[in-house]
Amino acid sequence: MAVLNHALSERKTEETVYNKTIPAGDGWTYVLEPGQVLRLVDLEGNQAADTLFYDADHPSDHYSAVNTIQRQGNVYLSTGSVLVSESGKELVKIVADTCGRHDTLGGACSAQSNTVRYSHDVLPMHNCRDTFMLQLSKYGSEFTKRDLAPNVNFFMNVPVTPEGGLTFEDGVSAPGYYVEMQAINRTLVLISNCPQLNNPCNAYNPTPIQVLIWDK
């Protein structure tokens, strides 16, 4: 079993500057100022929070999964992980985590990938990439589909085996588990609270997550 980097937070919910619940299947964006702390709470357990990050001052510079894992030499994110952009800019650092590890390789579900993974007739089902696109479309022509680089799946368990296999397993998360990240630079955060009904990434039961923000 992997070593999990559990770290509790001292931050108090009554001191937040922002507190919102995101139902399953919904999206959310927010610009974190340097020093601000974002906590994601897996309210009911085993949910997947598909999350992308952009340099808010240069939105064409997206989160890079491979630059991030290459720098830390490990495919999972947890306390101490620094999430970097394609250009190498440090966007956010994970400062607390009661889940222990988060996926960097599973990406986001889409209508098209669902047809490949399950069957052609699931094309109409709601999916994360539609949520990402609906959220980014709010920014007019600033973003296009090109900006949908592979994302983080907070709370999701996608073990990579030493033999090179990739499996989706029931999560290491549970009700109330949270992950907290502090912005190093101005960072646009984009979340799709995963609506997937076809695999165990969210225990076949998509549930709400909570987002809380502190000024420091």
Add this chain to the structure above:
Amino acid sequence: MFTVSTTITKQIPVGGKWSSRISKGKQLTFTALEDGANVSLLLYNANDTDERYNMPDTLKAQHTAHLTKGNVLMSDNGRVLASIIEDSLGWHDSISGYSTRQLINQQYGVTTYQEQRNDWYRSGEENFEVELFRNGLTKRDLVPVVNLFSKVYCDVDGNMHFVPGHCKKGDTITLRTEMDVILILSNTPNPLDTNGQYPSVPVELSITDAESIQDHDLCLNHRPENRRAFENTWENEILTKGGMN
């Protein structure tokens, strides 16, 4: 009588880069000309470059974190860009990404064109930026690459391990294009290869017409997911080609 060879052969030198538009139905054989090759590879749909190789979709559909014969490289639109039809190695790296300028300078020292001329140490980052730009794309279009010839595995704690000595001189991998693509290559070190002085060796790329895909094709039948991705690809071809003038 003048004849034109239907096989194109390119040698990609140490630190080299190459890009080209390549039609559907071509066969591309990469050969390591020395031990320890690593070629970082990107693929885009030539007719709609917003559609590109997607690492997570490729890996999760085939339940694998590494690539070999039988696997296909899928796009973010659930289609097949290229299939791996032959492979002498059994493992090509999908998770380590390309070498950045910062990493090359840190690991192998700062080199400059002024001092070293064409022996300076190229980075995957700059090679890709140039070849993307040549094809109307930018760094914004950079995504996780495939590192041909390299093996990187993860232990149970998720730590990534580069395997030295995996690729021997003469090792080959053969891709078959399943749609018109833009292929972008950077023959630069795997970012997790800390062995030696700028570990990069020449690689040969030979391109010819592939045999048409048969119903018993290994890549088509590797998993039901692969067949559905091929069906999506063929449907798109029907929708975008032919019809009345």
